[in-house]
């Protein structure tokens with residue numbers, strides 16, 4: 001107990017804690033303020049109506065959702081299976097994947113669901129997933145294409161770990177993994193006979209990055225690992241910023257090719273379920289760090 005209390009105090013005294021408390025709170029307010037002023041004054045806020053997937057005899061739309069075992073990913077998997085998608089669930093744990101598959105099938109008897117165990121922090125695992133997915137599409141006699149890719153998996157880790165390739169674990173999971181997965185699955189998305197879509201789930205925290213440096217050291221995370229304490233807040237902000245920059249660039253490049261896809265960059269709302277890796281105190285501390293201001297703004301994962 002004393003050890004845990006010491007850990008909690010050490011955490012509360014860390015720079016990352018106060019960075020989250022101050023900058024993330026301000027970032028969240030700015031995001032909400034912009035959203036609402038756009039909506040009220042200029043009506044520039046475009047809403048894209050949900051359109052049902054193009055189901056036909058020759059095409060069952062297939063979507064891939066990463067981090068589908070909990071939170072926003074699981075909620076999206078439930079919703080998309082109800083809309084008629086063949087939902088491919090991607091997660092780290094076979095046990096959690098089986099659990100969510102059972103839940104989806106219990107709620108929707110006609111749901112089409114398939115699960116793959118993939119560690120997005122490992123190139124090898126992503127490469128193996130691409131091959132297995134292609135083989136599975138062939139085996140099931142489905143059209144060899146994808147209609148939707150949702151890069152949702154993401155972590156907020158409080159202790160330093162590295163990926164098998166030597167990158168920071170958070171950078172690997174939140175940015176490098178989705179980047180590689182998207183690049184590898186792009187041929188399948190391009191092969192879709194109907195417009196396909198990529199959704200990258202980001203956050204409002206990128207607004208807290210003031211010293212943007214886009215180089216190999218920042219992308220791998222090594223630039224941030226020189227300080228004594230693990231600067232998890234900065235790493236999280238950077239990983240989400242890189243994901244947004246990647247989305248813009250991909251959107252630009254696909255637009256130049258005049259192809260019928262739509263790359264969406266989706267900023268997540270603050271949801272009630274978000275959990276954190278590395279510290280048993282993290283969720284509690286995250287609540288305090290934001291002075292509980294997120295509370296009234298937090299939405300359910302289904303709404304998110």
Ligand SMILES: NC(=O)c1ccc[n+]([C@@H]2O[C@H](COP(=O)([O-])OP(=O)(O)OC[C@H]3O[C@@H](n4cnc5c(N)ncnc54)[C@H](OP(=O)(O)O)[C@@H]3O)[C@@H](O)[C@H]2O)c1
Nearest residue numbers: 067069070071072092119120121153154203268270271274
């Ligand atoms: N919830 C919020 O308020 C909020 C706010 C801003 C942004 N976001 C972003 O929204 C996304 C989803 O958030 P959430 O709160 O729903 O997250 P969550 O409940 O913590 O779920 C994260 C998912 O990602 C998976 N995952 C983590 N590391 C992985 C890896 N290396 N390989 C494969 N899967 C991995 C987890 O699998 P395991 O079950 O195996 O851990 C889990 O299914 C994240 O990108 C997050 O950064 C969320």
